[in-house]
Amino acid sequence: xxxxxxxxxxxxxxxxxxxxxxxxxxxxxxxxxxxxxxxxxxxxxxxxxxxxxxxxxxxxxxxxxxxxxxxxxxxxxxxxxxxxxxxxxxxxxxxxxxxxxxxxxxxxxxxxxxxxxxxxxxxxxxxxxxxxxxxxxxxxxxxxxxxxxxxxxxxxxxxxxxxxxxxxxxxxxxxxxxxxxxxxxxxxxxxxxxxxxxxxxxxxxxxxxxxxxxxxxxxxxxxxxxxxxxxxxxxxxxxxxxxxxxxxxxxxxxxxxxxxxxxxxxxxxxxxxxxxxxxxxxxx
Numbered sequence: 310x311x312x313x314x315x316x317x318x319x320x321x322x323x324x325x326x327x328x329x330x331x332x333x334x335x336x337x338x339x340x341x342x343x344x345x346x347x348x349x350x351x352x353x354x355x356x357x358x359x360x361x362x363x364x365x366x367x368x369x370x371x372x373x374x375x376x377x378x379x380x381x382x383x384x385x386x387x388x389x390x391x392x393x394x395x396x397x398x399x400x401x402x403x404x405x406x407x408x409x410x411x412x413x414x415x416x417x418x419x420x421x422x423x424x425x426x427x428x429x430x431x432x433x434x435x436x437x438x439x440x441x442x443x444x445x446x447x448x449x450x451x452x453x454x455x456x457x458x459x460x461x462x463x464x465x466x467x468x469x470x471x472x473x474x475x476x477x478x479x480x481x482x483x484x485x486x487x488x489x490x491x492x493x494x495x496x497x498x499x500x501x502x503x504x505x506x507x508x509x510x511x512x513x514x515x516x517x518x519x520x521x522x523x524x525x526x527x528x529x530x531x532x533x534x535x536x537x538x539x540x541x542x543x544x545x546x547x548x549x550x551x552x553x554x555x556x557x558x559x560x561x562x563x564x565x566x567x568x569x570x571x572x573x574x575x576x577x578x579x580x581x582x583x584x585x586x587x588x589x590x591x592x593x
Contacts, residue, residue, distance in 0.1 A: 311355055311358055311359045311367075312359070312363075313358040313359060313361070313362070313363055313365070313366055313367060314354075314355050314358045314359075314366075314367040314369065315366065315367065315368055315369065316369050316371075317337070317368040317369060317370050318370065318371070318374065318375050318378075319375055319377060319378060322368075322370075322375075322378060325366070325368050326368050326393055327393070327396045329366055329368075330393040330394055330395060330396055330397075331395055331396065333363060333364060333365055333366055334364075334365040334366070334392055334393065334394050334399075334418045334419055334420075335365065335366045335367075335368050335392070335393045335394075336354065336358075336365050336366070336367050336368065336390060336391075336392050336393075336415070336418075337368045337370055337382070337390065337391045337392075337393060338350070338351065338354055338367065338368070338369045338370065338388060338389075338390050339370050339372045339378075339379055339382070339384045339387050339388060339389040339390070339391075340369060340370070340371065340372065340387055340388050341371060341372050341373045341387055342371070342373070344387050344388065346387075346388055346404060346405035347387055347388040347405070349405045350388045350390075350405040350406070350411075351369065351388075353408050353411055354367050354369075354390070354411065355367060356408075357408075357411060357412070357415065361415070361419070364419050365392075365415065365418070365419050372384055372387050372389075382398070385403075386403055386404075387403075388403070388404065388405060389401070389402075389403050390402050390403070390414075392414070392417075392418040394418065399418055400414065400417055400418050402414055421452075421453060421456075422449075422452050422453075423449040423450075423452045423453035423456050423459060424449075424456075426445050426446070426448055426449035426452070426459075427446070427449055427456075427458065427459060427462060429445050430442040430443075430445040430446045430449070430462060431462070433445060434466065439466050439469060439470060442466055443463060443466055443467070446459055446462055446463045446466070447463070450463070457483055457484065457487040457490075460479045460480075460482060460483065461479075461480075461483075461490075461492055461493060461496060463479055464476040464479040464480050464496050464500075465496060467479070468496065468499055468500065468503060471503070473500060473503045473504060476496070476500055477500055480493065480496060480497055480500060491576065492576075494573050495573055495574055495575075495576050498570045498571070498573045498574035499574050501570065502534060502537045502538045502570075502571075502574065503538050505534040505538065510531065510535075512532070512535055512536075515528055515531055515532040515535065516532065519532060523555075524555065524556070526552055526555070526556055526559045526560070526564075527560075529548060529551065529552050529555075529564075530552065530560075530563060530564065530567070532548055533545045533546075533548035533549045533552070533564075533567065534567075536548060537571055537574075542571060542574075542575060542580065543580065543584075545571065546568060546571055546584045546587075549564045549565075549567055549568045549571070550564075550568070550584075550587055550588065550591050552564035553565055553568075553588070553591045553592070554591055557591075557592070565588070565592070568584070568588055571584075572584070572585065
């Protein structure tokens with residue numbers, strides 16, 4: 310048995326497969342002694358586990374001796390191979406396939422060096438070290454310049470640091486298809502509000518102007534932009550709804566369009582659902 314291959318049963322499945330898959334992908338091979346194709350596939354998997362040196366772990370499960378695990382994972386025929394990442398099956402195949410096909414399977418489930426650096430950067434961000442996270446993402450980008458997810462991660466960090474121009478440069482560098490991705494759209498919306506919130510003036514001064522002239526829609530828009538840029542989304546959306554109630558058509562329905570942009574920024578969730586209902590009510 311190699312350093313990265315383990316015989317697994319009910320007693321250690323949680324530790325090796327479920328818990329272990331949070332550190333590296335785990336390839337689970339359901340096999341049996343009487344199965345000829347299993348005997349052909351197993352040496353290929355063991356060889357590749359040694360070759361990949363821990364980039365994935367091989368868990369070999371005797372399906373006859375662990376029928377509960379086989380049933381749990383929907384095994385209907387063997388060999389049955391399932392890739393587990395973060396406790397979830399992300400890919401699988403059945404039957405004995407040639408080594409080249411196994412390598413293609415592994416390429417789909419094992420993160421590239423750039424993806425591994427993305428994970429490291431995410432851990433650094435969670436720990437509050439955004440500067441180090443940006444350095445790691447820069448290294449990841451050098452390794453894989455076509456990986457647009459790396460650029461999105463960096464753009465999000467730059468927006469957290471109020472470095473809007475650098476974030477814009479990264480977002481502008483995305484492919485046309487990349488710019489249409491949901492996450493890219495949210496970041497672009499966030500960038501727009503970050504820019505619009507700059508130079509809008511003091512919040513209290515804007516509120517005083519609105520109080521003095523309730524129908525001054527331009528000032529109301531500036532106040533809403535400032536609140537949204539500051540992350541006070543509910544307050545900003547309330548300001549936009551009030552604009553819609555007062556003058557829905559102002560500036561080619563700017564308030565409604567801005568509110569839809571906030572929905573894109575937030576990307577869903579209870580707050581968006583709540584304000585979608587409020588918008589529908591305001592428009593009716």
